[in-house]
Amino acid sequence: MAGTFSGFGQKAIPFLKALDFHQNREWFQENRDLFESELREPLGNLVETLSERFGAVGLGLRGDRKKSLFRINRDVRFSKDKRPYTTHVSAILSPDGTKMEQGVFFFHLGLDACFAAVAWWQPETAMLQAMRRAIETRPEQFRKLVAVLKKGKLELGTQGAMKRMPRGFEHVADADLAAAIRNRHFVVRQDVEPTSIHTPELADILLDFVIRARPLLDWGRAIQGTAVLPPQN
Template identity: 75%
Template sequence: MAGAFKGFGEKAIPFLKALDFHQSREWFQENRDLYESELHGPFCYLVETLSERFATAGLGLRGDRKKSLFRINRDVRFSKDKRPYNRHLSAILSPDGTKMEQGVFYVHIGLERCFAGVAWWQPDPELLQAMRKAIVTKPAAFRAMVTALKKGGLALDPEDCLKRAPRGFEEVGEADLAQAVRNRHFVVRHDIDPATIHTAALVDDLVDFTSRARPLLDWGRAIQGTAK
């Protein structure tokens, strides 16, 4: 595979630590070559390698170095925190290769943690309503998806769920369904051992995770076409 991912440079995380300390455009420009060789360049190859592997696995997710990566520059226009640079680099692979789609793969390499996720993140109101309705009206399909995730060592993340049932779902009585309809997102996550980011084995790890998360992708895709 031409240009296959071979691992992030050994100085990738130290670069992020130094950038976080300096938080200056001058320092970043002086060290841009290090950023490109240790972090950004390998991340581009990671996205392209994953895109090929996801296609081979029939996961319906793709990306490229131009559309998939988020900028390391922070958007500070509406933030009190005016630090110009992120403490991480991240990317999304999606059904159409853009960041605007739903049912996506996300990978994050940063100072606090390295992780990946498969998510229906902040779905629009119509899709979120359709998902909640499907949970209640087709509980067997929802529970089958949850069981399949569990067999793969995964579980839906309850973070950021509503404290109360959303309007129209107040009478849902079964505990697992009542919990599920409170979700704002439908997400599974996978922690990446920072020691593994420097080898090509990271690709196998991420493909394995995404394959185990496929039940969530398939469940959402079956609902997506019904959202109105």
Template identity: 60%
Template structure:
């Protein structure tokens, strides 16, 4: 088990992201790369390693790597109208097999400029393969008691699911469902719970404690999805 202990992000982490929002050019970034690495990149790597050890001890199915789990600060602008070369946030994703694909149930943490993504963590089933999403929808209809138990467990833990990309209409094949809570669930493309992070708190080592607590409280969502994903063929 890893012995890396997260000590907090650097004091210049948020000022760097705010400045980067204004100075969207390679020259400025290279001149300030040392600040980026010392106050953002390396601390996020420490946070990942610290959380990995905590998650393993707690039996949570999130794996990763301090470098490979981080998303690049440099943007891929090939298919985007926004040609800004750099993101205004830095983030990492942990998943059961350690890759950065969220469809298998994931833990995500983002440290961002508040005018854009902001700072938050999320536990989610995100952009699943069509067969898994269909299996989840069938499970909601065929075993509504399991779905409702999961939702109630999250509520008891102070969490609520919210999909900002939900369908406006009930998906085909489920039109006969009339229960409002099940209709709302069937329209979800993703199943997500979020934890807002106070930007002023990112320099504290306590952030790792708070994120472990959040992940444990979100466990009912991960367990519900894993029970369903185990019934689908890969």
């Protein structure tokens, strides 16, 4: 492992605030060393520390500083917002270590929020259909998942949920099942206390979160094994 996580730098958030104010390439290039030392290098260390620790407890999630970190540069080609930089850093750990897989861990540190998530985010149509069908046909199993997550102080998010029932599921009458079937994503999230980002204990906090969120990973993986998915490129 290239580096053990010891915390983000004390100037991490001030750097993002300054970047939000300046938003130009000249300023960023002049302060790139600060970005690397306070944010990007610690994020790479966090990813590799978590990859090792997730592997040690069999979570099936991995990553590295080359593949897992998202760029701070914004893609402005098709956006009215032409600001060149985001005001956050983020990374993903997945079953194969790339950003293309489902059933992942995501970490976000920014001016807007600091949080971690375990997610099946925008799954392929076949996978989403299989997840919805599993809720419909095996409600006891799904309710057990919800109860276990609740015991771990987690609950499924509803971001982006459909207002109407998807076709083929209109007959589902139970309110809890209907609400779950309308989901486009299956996600649990935990906010991270800003002061903790500067300490090595952040890795412990995130490991604990993913262990509590593991039932969602296991539920989705069991369904994934039965869903007919298109081949990966």
